[in-house]
Structures are given as structure tokens and as C-alpha cells.
Amino acid sequence: MALTKEQTQHFYHKLLHMQKELSGEKKKTQSMTEEVGELSNGVDNHMADHGTLVTDRMTDQTVKEIDRELLEEVNHALQKIKDGTYGICEKTCQDIPYERLEAVPYARMTVEAQADVEDDLETDAPSFEREFHQQVKDLSNKETIDQKSSQTYEILDREQDSN
Template identity: 90%
Template sequence: MTLTKEQKQHLHHKLLDMQKELSGEKKEKESMTEEVGELSNGVDNHMGDHGTLVTDRMTDQTVREIDRELLEEVNHALQKMNDGTYGVCEKSGQDIPFERLEAVPYARMTVEAQADTEDDLETDAPSFEREFHEQVKDLSNEETVDQKSSQTYEILDREQDSK
């Protein structure tokens, strides 16, 4: 089912609002030296304070990177609207349902095609990435948390023994 004119107009405004929000001026943080004040001169220097500041900086950088990537997706969707290809799955060529576009206006694929693509990426991932994801699942599994029998703890023990 193709999108109605009203649906396209609604989604276009939604994308423009997202674009405006994502490309708006972001207040730049002061330099780390200014932020830490007397901490940087070595007096009352506490590693925890510096660690917190570094973590905050890394978080801010990650958020800015995510915003930049999202803005690229929004711009791509707006370009597709101009081209007349908006709402068509890039993988299957099927129409993307309005409900999906309402939730994710910059969606490039149907839910099914997106899931297939993610499954393909997971299968094609290098073994260390698959192992990492298994370890994360293992550590978050309520049955194996804090137990030496988990796969992750076994790997960590082997690594420590090899040193």
C-alpha cells in the first residue's frame, strides 16, 4: 500500500523537524582545562574527578557521532522524498508500511528486510565479534552472573593463566 499524500506530508514535516533538531547549534563544552579548574594544576588532584570528566567527554563525543549519523539518515530520507523513492524498501522493493515510517521516518527497509540484513551481518561478523556478543549475553544471563562456570569467566581465567 503506497503512502497517501497526507501521510507523505506528515512524514516530511516529521523529518524536517528531526533535521532541524539534529542540525541545531549545540553548545560546545568548555575546554577540559577550564572545566577542571584547580584540579589540573596538581593541587587536590583526584583521579576519580579526572576519570569522570574523561567519561563525560567520551559520552558527549558518542552522542554527537550518533546525532551526526542520524542526521545523515534523515537527509537521505528527505532526498528520497525528492526523488520519489521514499517509502520503498531498498532491499526488497516492497512498500514500507506507514506504521513503520511513523515510528522510524528514515527507515530504508521493511522490518523483515532489516531483520534479514542484521542476521546476515551477525553471521558474517568476525569470530571475535561473535565471541564478544556471546560473552555479553553470558554476563547478562541471570543464571550465570557471578558464577565461575560461565563461558566468559572461563575465557578470562585462561587469559590470566597465560600471562
């Protein structure tokens, strides 16, 4: 069943709020040389301090990339509202259920079509690319972000054990 005008307006405002949040003022980070310079000026600095700095920087960059991609999806959804194609699956041309749009307002496809596309990507992508996408999912998944059970932590543990 197609979305009503009121439902579309609800999602339009929700997407505008997301767009504002994602494109708002981001925390200003120091340049890597400034941060390393501060650490190298001290006498008692440990190598782990530098490792922590690099890890934090990599995490920040990953989160910024995820935010940038999410902002692109939100902008795409807003354009689809203007075009009158919002809420229609890009793969099957079926209506995307209201509940899915409520959970993921920028969804381009139904759950089934999205799963098919992800399965195709996983089987076609090289192993390093699949691993990277899993790491990004781990970093952006609230359930695994602080857990040692994620694939990202397993990879880091393996690398540390091999050293």
C-alpha cells in the same frame, strides 16, 4: 499500499523537524585540555575526577556521532521524498508499512529486511566491532541507558574487576 500525498507530506514535515533538531545549536563543550587544566590546578583533586571527565567526554563524543549518523539518515529520507522513492524498502522494493515509518520516519527497509541485514552484519563482523555496535545501541537505547544490565556496563565491570 503506497503512501498517500498527505501521508508523505506528514513525514516530510516530521523529517524536517528532526533535521532542524539534529543540526541545531549544540552545547558548546570545553576542550579536554581546558577541563583537565581546571582539575589539575586544584590541590584536592582525585584521580576519579579525571576518570569521570574522560568518561563524560567519551559519552559526549558517542552521542554526537549517533546524532551525526541520524542526521545523515534523515537527509537521505528527505532526498528519497524528492526522488519519489520514500516508503519503499531498499532491499525488497516492497512498501514500508505506515506504522513503521511513523515510528522511524527515516527507515530504509521493512522490519524483516532490516533484521536480515543486521543478522548478516553481526555474523560477518569481527567480535570487537559487534561489541562496539552493541555498546552504541546500549548508549542510544532509552531502556538501557541508565541500567546496569546493558552490555556496556558489563564490559566496564569486567575491566574494573580485572584491575
